[in-house]
Amino acid sequence: MDTSNTLKIHLDRVTASQVTGKHVATGLTISGQIMMIEQIYDTKRHRDVLHVHRLFDQWRTTTIVAQAETEFSYVDAFSDGRILLVASRCDDDVDGSWLPNAFIYDSSGHLLDRFCLDDGIQNVHVDEKDQIWVSYFDEGVFADAATNSIGSFGLAVFDEHGQAVFKNKDYPIDDCYALNVCSSNDAWFFYHPDYRIVHLENGKGTSYAAPLRQFSDFIVHGEHLISTDNDNTYLLKRDGNRYDEQARIQFESEKGTPLQGTIKMRQDRIVLSTETRLYAGTFSDFIVE
Incomplete structure (x- = not known):
């Protein structure tokens, strides 16, 4: 790839x-809604609390969650508005079992349920059937x-309710770097050590070779794909059964500021x-030659 092509x-x-x-985490729901967790000191409670925001561009709704001691990494929502907060890591109890790292709250911030989704979580997405997709990095796998x-x-x-309904048995995942659940029948993931991008569609998987470069998030539109590790973002294009890098991407604000x-x-x-x-956009807004 010509890295001068930006x-x-x-x-x-x-x-x-x-x-x-303090910004804690940002998430995107299956309906495309942006969610954000912010940690704020509550002068009445004399402690930090979490403000979970649902963003609607020019306005937002906020749910206050008192549990700020858990280091949450992911936020999503169920179809009825319940909020899912998940920590990437979890501690083990005295009997060796894992303690809960997934917590469900109602719109008023009341805790409804909690359970363990296992340790070493890389990403979490809730689909339209309220199923929770979870990918794991190497420490969670091994x-x-x-x-x-x-x-x-x-x-x-x-x-x-935290009961497993699917476990990958088809791909030798050591580290599931990235996940993109578009629907219950349309999901993508990227894994190591094979550096393969897999598309799960209606229960059938198709895999594509990818450049030997780690990325944590990606989106797909037609034959094109955008991948990022937060430091570097690239545009890729599908050629047969593989994706090749086409250009480096630089995001900029409405004022042209990087x-x-x-x-x-x-x-x-x-x-x-x-x-x-926050700044937002969609792949379909970009014109790719």
């Missing part, structure tokens, strides 16, 4: 995304592989989080 992509500022506390833990499969799907931050991708949407606000 494609500049404009992202729009999400008006109601001002961050006044930490308890001898006991055949769910994380050892690299990719699994759970129902809304943007750098944490990037989340799902379906064909991109959200970039800076320290003070």
Whole structure:
């Protein structure tokens, strides 16, 4: 790839995304809604609490969750509005079992349920059937592989009560780097050591070779794919059974200022989080020659 070939992509500022506390995590729901967790000190409670925002461009709704001691990494929502917060890591109890790292709250911030989705979580997506897709990085895959833990499969799907309904048995995943669940019958993932991009469609998988480069999020549109590891973002194009890099991507604001931050991708949407606000766009907004 000619690294001098840089494609500049404009992202729009999400008006109601001002961050006044500590940004914890950003997520994209199956309906395309942006969610954001912010940690803020509550002067009445005299402690930090979590503000979980649902963003609607120029306005947002906020749910206050008192449990700020858990280091949550992922946020998503179920079809009825319940909120799912998940920590990437989980501790083990005195009997050796894993403690809960997935917590479900109602729109008022009341805890409804909690359970363990295993340790070493790389990504979490809820689909339109309220199934929870979970990918795992290497520590989750190998930490308890001898006991055949769910994380050892690299990719699994759970129902809304935390019961596994699918475990990957077709791909030798050591580390599931990236996940993009577009629907219950249309999901993509990228795994190591084979550096393969897999498309699961109606229960059937098709895999494509990819450049030997790790990325944590990606979106697909037609023959093109955008991948990112937050530091570097690339445009790829499918050629037969493989994806090849075409150009480096630089995101910029509406004023043409280069943007750098944490990037989340799902379906064909991109959200970039800076320290003070969010910027968003869709793949279909970009013209690719």
